[in-house]
Amino acid sequence: MFVLGAHRANDETGDAMSILIDDIHKTYGAQGALAGVTLSIREGERFGLIGPDGAGKSSLMRILCGLIRADRGSFTLCGLDGNRDLRAIKSSIGYMPQRFSLYPDLTVAENLRFFADLFTVPRRERDERLERLYRFSRLKPFAARRAAALSGGMKQKLALSCALIHTPRVLILDEPTTGVDPVSRREFWDILSELSRDGTTILVSTPYMDEAARCDRIAFIHHGRLLAVDTPAGIPGRFxxxxxxxxxxxxxxxxxxxxxxxxxxxxxxxxxxxxxxxxxxxxxxxxxxxxxxxxxxxxxxxxxxxxxxxxxxxxxxxxxxxxx
Amino acid sequence: MSESAFAVETKDLTQRFGRFTAVDRVTMTVAKGEIYGFLGANGAGKTTTIRILCGLLRPTSGSAFVNGHDVIRYPERVKAGIGYMSQKFSLYEDLRVRDNLVFFGGIYGLGRERIEQRIAEITSATGLTELLTRKVRGLPTGWKQRLALACAVLHDPGIIFLDEPTGGVDPVSRRTFWDFIYSLADAGKTIFVTTHYMDEAEYCHRIAIMYQGRILMCDSPSAIRESTGDALLEDAFIRLITRESDTETGGD
Missing domain, CATH: 3.30.70.100 (Alpha-Beta Plaits)
Structure with missing residues (x-):
């Protein structure tokens, strides 16, 4: 067991909304990426975005992370306004992009320290936090290994650890398990479940239906539009x-x-x-x-x-x- | 060359690297026209087995025949009769779809006329005809995958090896891709697939579950699910390999 964030401070918040997205539009040149997405995601929810390549999954995630701006529409994240409080939003989010974004020449420990610096984690908290991340990722024995020499599953866990270094309340993961073997994949999802139990909200995209089944709710996204939002058990009812x-x-x-x-x-x-x-x-x-x-x-x-x-x-x- | 009913036939195939046994006495037969899947975690021995079957690696012991050719004695004959496509497909992004096909045809030593004939056949089967003059860069992943497959089968090989062929694509593209795979199998081609993904494994006629260089079980996806009583193939898979690692005690 590990408690990374312990965001679930007060249980009476029950259905508190973590992310509220209202009519977000985005176009790149002539290409429409998002054509009016409205969605609300609860605190501590594991929410899956399912859709083909180019459906708009990554665009939506990048907007929520403040990396790109929506053309139209608005969102709030942990009560912060996406159009005004971007800086505060960024510190509430852990983001793991699709491509492996670690430094291959740095060791596991160096990567973690680098991200701790980047997010200005106070020195006195740092050691304890690293210990916790090592514990859940079981990467401690590999602390001195260069990131490039890690297996696919271990790389993903390191990337996740780096995204968690500042104990974000919201975790945004863009196809985190592409190319990861099924055993490591299952372990990765077990970690996500633990995080969500601790109150971390998780927005994750995946092209795989077996992963979709592990989310609390999923949304099908296609051509920048949501086709359906439901629980994995409820989705087949729409067939x-x-x-x-x-x-x-x-x-x-x-x-x-x-x-x-x-x-x-x-x-x-x-x-x-x-x-x-x-x-x-x-x-x-x-x-x-x-x-x-x-x-x-x-x-x-x-x-x-x-x-x-x-x-x-x-x-x-x-x-x-x-x-x- | 012997005329065998099997596209792939191995007996006690073993590969050691120093003290590490990557492939441990693997015995299997794959029929012509069969879609055979290799399912396993990283390091289970899938890739090493494939490399042996492609004539790229000489096994430490045991035997393997591919299209009736002994991989130890005639690796070059083995290579000429197979097609290979991996998830990290190597297309030329700056060239047009057509140029890529012509290029691969040239590599396989096909004549000009034969290349044209094969391009016509394959592009109509894969639905690529209208994209022939398009640059590869900018095509959706699903189309690139179909093109990579078209390049891999241009020389009309008897066996096609696919390494996680539809990683990262949506179910609709995956279905289209597999429609083409089924039509190849129907024409007598043998398809050998390695994958991490159950969504993909479910398409195979038979699946071999590999763990630490050995085949733990080989059967149809439904039979494997029924044998463990799991509704999902992934649960069955995890159960089988966990059971195995528990009996060994230890694991990693």
């Missing part, structure tokens, strides 16, 4: 169709004929499973089964499955006007 899952062998890879069956919306092959999104099982099962068997597939079982976060995401993306 209006039924998923019919066939298990078997030798499923065809082309599904044009199945897509012509009335009631079939989409077909997806996943290893030994063929997932058909349809209006109802009764309407399509027979026809799809016949087609599969005629094409030489062997069906072992059929069942209806709960739609996944990914099913819902893909559906909402296709539903969006202007989708190609």
């Amino acid at each position: 209006p169709l039924t998923i019919l899952e066939f298990r078997g062998r030798r499923f065809p890879v082309r599904h044009d004929d199945m897509l012509r069956v009335r009631g079939v919306a989409s077909v997806r092959l996943l290893g030994d499973r063929l997932r058909v999104a349809c209006e109802s099982r009764e309407a399509v099962e027979r026809a799809v089964r016949d087609m599969l068997e005629r094409s030489g597939a062997e069906i072992l079982s059929v069942r209806t499955d709960t739609p996944s976060i990914e099913d819902t995401f893909v559906h909402l993306m296709h539903e969006e006007p202007g989708h190609v």
Whole structure:
């Protein structure tokens, strides 16, 4: 157990809002990055931003960090006004950008000290804070190792430690686990859960649905717009169709004929499973089964499955006007 | 060259680096047309195994046949019959899509006519046709990934190695990418994927879970999930390797 921030000082604040975003717009040249984003994130919440490349995830994060300015709209962070109190906001935020931002030639300890200086952490607090960060990251045995020589998972933990050096109330992480193996990834997320339990608000972006499932709430973002905001358990409720899952062998890879069956919306092959999104099982099962068997597939079982976060995401993306 | 039903066949494949055993008696068979995934943490031995199977590294002991060629005796024949694409794909950003394809065709020693023919085939299968004259720089990641794959299969290899091919892309692009992979498998190509991501592993016909140089389990994603009683592949994976490290006591 570790307590880094202990921000949850008074429990009666229950639903205190940590980040309030109101109608934020941003364009780069002719390209729209954010087209009116409104969102509120609670204190201590793990909030996931899910979306494709170029959807606006990084832009939104950079605006909240005060690195770029919104064209229109406003936000408050820990009660501070994003248009006026930028300096104070910056000291309340820990930001971990997408690209590894540490000094590869410096050791683990030197990187941490450098960031402590940068954020003017008082000397007398510094040692204790470093100890705490070492404890949770388990990087102490590697303190003298150059950052360049760390494994992917350790680099991420060091970057996270550097972002936490000034005990920020809000942590903003832009695709923090890209390229990190599953064991380190799980460890990283366990650390995030601990932080959020201590009251740190976490805004994290990821293209991975299994990570999305570990957030308290997620928002799908596409073309600079939020398509849905909900809990991971609530998201599949926005999928209006039924998923019919066939298990078997030798499923065809082309599904044009199945897509012509009335009631079939989409077909997806996943290893030994063929997932058909349809209006109802009764309407399509027979026809799809016949087609599969005629094409030489062997069906072992059929069942209806709960739609996944990914099913819902893909559906909402296709539903969006202007989708190609 | 022997005509084998298997695209990849290894027996007790072992690779030691000094006192460290990176690959520990790996025995496996991968059928033609199969999509086979390697799932493991860093240092599990995935990359070393792939390097041996690509004819880039001579194993310490054991045997491996790729497309029927012995990787120890005929590494050059092995290399000629495979395609490789990694997450850190090496495209020429300042060149157009078309130039990249022509360039890779040249590297593989394809003739002018053959290159044109293959470009036409592959770009229509990947949906890249309309982008042929576009510069690579500025293309969305999903399109770059498709182009990198197109470059890797231009010489029509029997086996394609993919190292975390769709890292960092959204599910829609990932689906499009895998549609193309499935069509390659359907045409008899064998696909060998290494990945950290369960979103990607779920697309494989079979997955081998690697830990400390050994294959702990090899089965379909659904069968692996059922064997541990987990709803999510990642939970099953973590459970399997934790169980293994507990029995050894220690770990790191």
